[in-house]
Amino acid sequence: MATTNDLKNGIVLNIDGQLWTVIEFQHVKPGKGGAFVRTKLKNVMSGKVVDKTFNAGLKIETANVDKRAMQYLYKDGDDFVFMDTQNYDQFNIPGSVVGDSAKFMLENQEAVVAQHEGTALFVELPASVELVIEYTEPGIQGDRSTSGTKPARLETGAEIAVPLFLEVGERIKVDTRDGGSYISRVNN
Numbered sequence: 094m095a096t097t098n099d100l101k102n103g104i105v106l107n108i109d110g111q112l113w114t115v116i117e118f119q120h121v122k123p124g125k126g127g128a129f130v131r132t133k134l135k136n137v138m139s140g141k142v143v144d145k146t147f148n149a150g151l152k153i154e155t156a157n158v159d160k161r162a163m164q165y166l167y168k169d170g171d172d173f174v175f176m177d178t179q180n181y182d183q184f185n186i187p188g189s190v191v192g193d194s195a196k197f198m199l200e201n202q203e204a205v206v207a208q209h210e211g212t213a214l215f216v217e218l219p220a221s222v223e224l225v226i227e228y229t230e231p232g233i234q235g236d237r238s239t240s241g242t243k244p245a246r247l248e249t250g251a252e253i254a255v256p257l258f259l260e261v262g263e264r265i266k267v268d269t270r271d272g273g274s275y276i277s278r279v280n281n
Contacts, residue, residue, distance in 0.1 A: 095155045097130040097147045105137065105156040105209070112137040112156050112209060120149070137214045156209055163206045165198050173198070175206055186213045194218050196251035197269050218269040223279050224248055226263050229255060
């Protein structure tokens with residue numbers, strides 16, 4: 094159990110038997126009336142996002158979520174096989190749990206897997222990953238401005254928009270938090 098004063102981003106709450114992770118929170122002390130905490134919660138299983146308000150000092154049940162660094166090994170049908178880097182145990186995690194993270198995962202890549210009572214809840218990749226452009230249309234001489242973009246397919250199969258000057262075979266840094274936006278070119 095925790096109180097609303099203990100809320101922080103990333104904490105997982107157990108509300109009415111469902112697990113919700115705190116995306117945003119704000120303590121509000123109005124001039125009149127009691128203080129309260131305004132939160133934005135995301136359902137861990139369904140991904141649904143809701144706004145919820147709690148009275149200040151209210152006791153809330155937190156879920157015991159085990160976050161471990163794991164290594165992605167390979168895809169097995171619809172499942173993804175991860176290995177715990179501490180004890181070398183292997184886990185099959187359904188594709189529905191991995192979600193959009195699958196678009197940016199390479200074999201042997203590190204990720205954080207969150208589990209609750211032995212069930213995988215979600216996979217968290219680093220904020221950015223480095224991937225190679227597998228295919229994109231060639232840039233035209235003079236296309237060196239930062240305003241234009243073109244579609245590119247990465248080595249994982251993900252499609253993102255990249256600047257016009259990038260070419261096939263170049264290594265780029267991609268932001269995994271927003272669905273895959275281009276950050277920068279990586280110099281070898």
